[in-house]
Each structure stands twice: as structure tokens, then as C-alpha cells.
Amino acid sequence: MTIWYPDPSLIRRPAYLSLADQFARAIHDGQLPHGTRLPTHRRLAYDLKLSVQTVSRAYEELIRRGLISGEIGRGSFVQTMRREVEPPYLPERLGELIDLSILKPVCEPMHLEKLKEALGWLGANLPASSGLSFRPNVVFPRHRTIAVEWLRACGLAPSQQNISVTNGATAAMTVALMSVAPPGSTVATEAIGHHTLIPLASYLGFNLHGLAIDEQGIIPEALDEACRTSDIRAVFVQPSVINPTATLMHGVRRSALAEVARRHDIAIIEGDVLGPLVEDRPPPIAYFAPERTLYYTSFTKITAPGLRIGYLVAPDRYVAAVANRHLVTNWMATPIVAEIASKWVVDGTAMELVHWQRAALARRQTIVKEVLGEGEYLTHPQALHLWLPLPGSRTEESFVAQARLQGVAIAPGASFRTSDALWLPAVRISLGSTTEGELRAGLGVIARLMMGEPEHLLLAI
Structure with missing residues (x-):
């Protein structure tokens, strides 16, 4: 031929x-x-x-x-046979399955009651602009002013002119990437990174370059080498515990990454969806490189899942690009949800829920230690999950399948892989998506699987 x-x-x-x-x-x-x-x-x-x-x-x-x-x-x-990427989590919970696959905050009936109360308040206090206007600049000036207060708790002090109110973290991430990474360009990120970033790169037409990581995340020398040998336009990083390996990047490392980005004149996209939930953390990378960092945070994983609203902070050079791309992809954030978020920031409800979440996670971290002991897993006191490397000859596919057969759903580590470098099989286990009793039972199944010899599934024919 x-x-x-x-x-x-x-x-x-x-x-x-x-x-x-x-x-x-x-x-x-x-x-x-x-x-x-x-x-x-x-x-x-x-x-x-x-x-x-x-x-x-x-x-x-x-x-x-x-x-x-x-x-x-x-x-x-x-590429003519496009294969859609499957999410690492179950799209719905099935029967009595203990679902430790999806990353969620701990929720109790109290969260729903607070949302109901907020909706009742909104029914009596909805501003005309939030209910009737099509113009973001008419709706959101007050919300952006309030956002400054919340972002201060995240370690930043931006001008309200640099803030976009978004429909949560995914919308903010998409807009930020569209603003700095045109089709055909390359974005560097953690070798074990954000699972949504992988299909998003395919849809938006940019390439991903997975960088070597250690116990703090991206290694600055790896980013420097990638920038010298490849046409890197931006680096996407999640330095504060929400990354799959639940690591917290120290301040010196953040400053070093900012300096590498400045030396090569690339943009930084910083995902910080846990915001003030993480105690004693260093300032965001945006603090060290405000002139090139697009920083976003949201309320979904630290207050209530239904509060799908977030803030994207862009430096002056990207403000117009962010505004335009936000208009064509979302037009604007949902004003009614933004009203609730603003109310909760002002009256203290948002921070109250953050403190509640921190205490709930502390109890679950205690359960992890009781069931799994001081093992090789990676986590953090304020992490919503843990990262569990698989020992010996165990494969992710077999381990995930065996757990599923015993009624526990977990996420395979390969879903977060952005590099072809040496790969060590692992799984991600959510700590907030079930009751404490279910978490203990699910972790018990995983502990027994870890102690047993690896099994291969046999299919009946």
C-alpha cells in the first residue's frame, strides 16, 4: 500500500x-x-x-x-476515532455500594438546611439586577467587592477589577486555560494531576507536558528544563492539598516556581479550590508572581456542593482575555447562586462551614489511621482524600475491580496521569463522600485487599 x-x-x-x-x-x-x-x-x-x-x-x-x-x-x-475519557468516579451511586470514588466534602442535613434558609432569604431580598439583567457589569460589582474579602482569607489582596465571578472551579479553569493556551500550544502540569485537565486539553486543542513531582509537587528544575527544551506557554498547578497525592507545596518551592515562570515568561494557572480550609499554608503562588498568575478558588468543596460559584483572579495583562472567554463560554456566573455566596461571606456562614468541614475531616483522618495504620498512603489533615500506592505486583485495574466486587468504589490512579514516565500503580480514595460508618467499612475492605495476595479476575464464559 x-x-x-x-x-x-x-x-x-x-x-x-x-x-x-x-x-x-x-x-x-x-x-x-x-x-x-x-x-x-x-x-x-x-x-x-x-x-x-x-x-x-x-x-x-x-x-x-x-x-x-x-x-x-x-x-x-x-486521531479519527475519538474516545471519550471516562471519569475516575462513578456517575451515580448504585445500590448499597460504598462510593469512595468521587471527591466530595463531608455533608450532613445541616448543609441542606442552610441552603434552604438562604433561598428563603433570597426570595425576600433578590436584587432586581440579579433577577433581570443580562449585563455582568451591572450584576457583579458588589459581588466582586465581597470577593476581595474572601480572597484575603485565601492569602491574596487583588483589586476587584481583576476578579471574575464564575460558575465554580471548572468554569474558572477552562476560561483561564483558554486565555493563555491557544490551540497547538503546550501546558506543563504535575505528572499526577487534575483528571479534568486531560480531556480538556483534547477538547481545547493544546498539549500537556507532565512534570516530575516529589512530596511537595512540581519540581522547579523539571519546569525549567521543560521550558528550555519545549515551547511551554503556561504551567497548571494545584499546590494546596487538592492535587491527587494530597501534597502541600512549601513557600520556598512556590517562590522558586514563580521565578522559573518569570524567567521563561510563561503564565501560571493556580487551582486552589480548598482555599482557607487548609491551615498554616503558605501564600498562593499568585502572591509571588501576581503579574502572570491566574488564580481560582471556589466554595463547592468547602461549604456545600450546591454552591457552585467561584472566583478567578487574573493579572492586568489577561483581564480582557478572561472577560471575553468567560462571555462566550458562560456569559456570566448564575447571579442567584452568587447572591447566596456573597451573603454567606458577609454574614460569616461560609467561614463557619469551613471550620465545620475541618473538624469533620479531622475525625475521618482518625478513622484512616485506625483502619489503615501508619501505611504508605499520602494524605493531609485537611485533605478530602488519600492517595494509596499499590505494593508488589498489584495492578490498578485488578485492585479497583476486586474492591468493587466487595462493594467499594475507588478511583484508579491512571486517570490522573499526565506523563509517560515511570508509573507506580495507585488509587485515590475519597474521605468525604459517605458516612463515617461507611468510610470505616470501605477502608476495612481496602485494608484486607492490601494484606492479601493479588488476584486476577476470572470471567465466566
Whole structure:
């Protein structure tokens, strides 16, 4: 079979777009099947007598169209059979299953009662702007002023002009990435990172570069090396316990990362959804590099899951980009939910729930120590989860399946993997998604599986 190759005589101006169209037609016609490895930028540029920049732009356009994917260190591949990434958690709780797969705060009936009370208050006090206006600048000036107060508790003191009110952390993360990482660009992140970031990179057309981590998270030297050898546009980091390995980055490390980013002039996206829940933490990375850091936090995982609202702080250079991308993806945050968040910040309810959550997590961390002992797992006193490396020859797939057969759902570690570097099998276990009794029972199942010999599942035929 003859391997298809672009015809240089058919290339017209603009050359990158003409070249991308040739590849697109060949992919649609089946001449370049799924998984085909494309020539390197330099090789194709030499063969077609084009510049490397022209070929790179053509490949970026194909990534934007969803026709190819770029993999760091491996090359570019045709992507016609898009496979949706499965979330690491169960989409719904089934029967009597103890669900330790989804990351949730501890919740009790009290949380629902507080939301009901807030909705009752809102019924009598809803401002006309929040109920009737389409213009974000009409709705949110007061909310942004209140946001300054909450962000101060997170370790920042931004101007309200730099704050966007968002529909939670996912909306903030998406807008931030769209603002700094155009299609075809590369974003560095933790080698074990945010599971949503992986499919989001595919949907938005940028590449991920997983960086080496240690007990504090990203190693600054790894980021520096990536910036010197690759075209890194931004680094995405979760330095405060919410990352899969539940690690807390120290202040010196945060300052060092900020300095690397400044030296290479890249943006920083900092996810801090636990905010003031984490005690005695250093200032955010945004404190050390305010001129290039897009910082976001939210209320969902520290107050009540239904309070889907958050704040995105952008430096002056990105304020317009953030505003525009927020408009086209969300238009604006839901004003009614923002009203409740603002009320809770002002009257102290939000911080009251943070303190309650901290105490509830302390009790659950005690259960972890009682059931699992002082094992090799990673966690933090204010973590909503723990990270459990699997010993010996155990595989994630088998371990997760065996736990499921015994009525416990957990999240496989591979769902958080962003690098092809040496991988040690592990699972993530949520501590807040069930009652204390269910947590104890679920951890008991996991402890017994860890002590037993690894088993392979046998399928009846």
C-alpha cells in the first residue's frame, strides 16, 4: 500500500492552511487512517521546501480541528476515532455500594438546611439586577467587592477589577486555560494531576507536558528544563492539598516556581479550590508572581456542593482575555447562586462551614489511621482524600475491580496521569463522600485487599 504524502504543487497561500487542508482531505478519505504517525515538523518542512514554522502552524490547525493529536516525545498522530475519557468516579451511586470514588466534602442535613434558609432569604431580598439583567457589569460589582474579602482569607489582596465571578472551579479553569493556551500550544502540569485537565486539553486543542513531582509537587528544575527544551506557554498547578497525592507545596518551592515562570515568561494557572480550609499554608503562588498568575478558588468543596460559584483572579495583562472567554463560554456566573455566596461571606456562614468541614475531616483522618495504620498512603489533615500506592505486583485495574466486587468504589490512579514516565500503580480514595460508618467499612475492605495476595479476575464464559 502506498503511503499518502502531501503534494507540494497543490500548496497555495496561506501555505499552512493549504497544507492542513490537504491532510484533512486525506484523513477524511481514509488515506491516513487512525493512529498514523505523521512526519516530524522538520522532516516535512525539508521535503516540501517550507519553513518549520509553516508546518507547525499546519499541525496546530489540525489539532484545533480535532484531526490529529500531539504527544510530547512521540510525535503527531492521526486521531479519527475519538474516545471519550471516562471519569475516575462513578456517575451515580448504585445500590448499597460504598462510593469512595468521587471527591466530595463531608455533608450532613445541616448543609441542606442552610441552603434552604438562604433561598428563603433570597426570595425576600433578590436584587432586581440579579433577577433581570443580562449585563455582568451591572450584576457583579458588589459581588466582586465581597470577593476581595474572601480572597484575603485565601492569602491574596487583588483589586476587584481583576476578579471574575464564575460558575465554580471548572468554569474558572477552562476560561483561564483558554486565555493563555491557544490551540497547538503546550501546558506543563504535575505528572499526577487534575483528571479534568486531560480531556480538556483534547477538547481545547493544546498539549500537556507532565512534570516530575516529589512530596511537595512540581519540581522547579523539571519546569525549567521543560521550558528550555519545549515551547511551554503556561504551567497548571494545584499546590494546596487538592492535587491527587494530597501534597502541600512549601513557600520556598512556590517562590522558586514563580521565578522559573518569570524567567521563561510563561503564565501560571493556580487551582486552589480548598482555599482557607487548609491551615498554616503558605501564600498562593499568585502572591509571588501576581503579574502572570491566574488564580481560582471556589466554595463547592468547602461549604456545600450546591454552591457552585467561584472566583478567578487574573493579572492586568489577561483581564480582557478572561472577560471575553468567560462571555462566550458562560456569559456570566448564575447571579442567584452568587447572591447566596456573597451573603454567606458577609454574614460569616461560609467561614463557619469551613471550620465545620475541618473538624469533620479531622475525625475521618482518625478513622484512616485506625483502619489503615501508619501505611504508605499520602494524605493531609485537611485533605478530602488519600492517595494509596499499590505494593508488589498489584495492578490498578485488578485492585479497583476486586474492591468493587466487595462493594467499594475507588478511583484508579491512571486517570490522573499526565506523563509517560515511570508509573507506580495507585488509587485515590475519597474521605468525604459517605458516612463515617461507611468510610470505616470501605477502608476495612481496602485494608484486607492490601494484606492479601493479588488476584486476577476470572470471567465466566
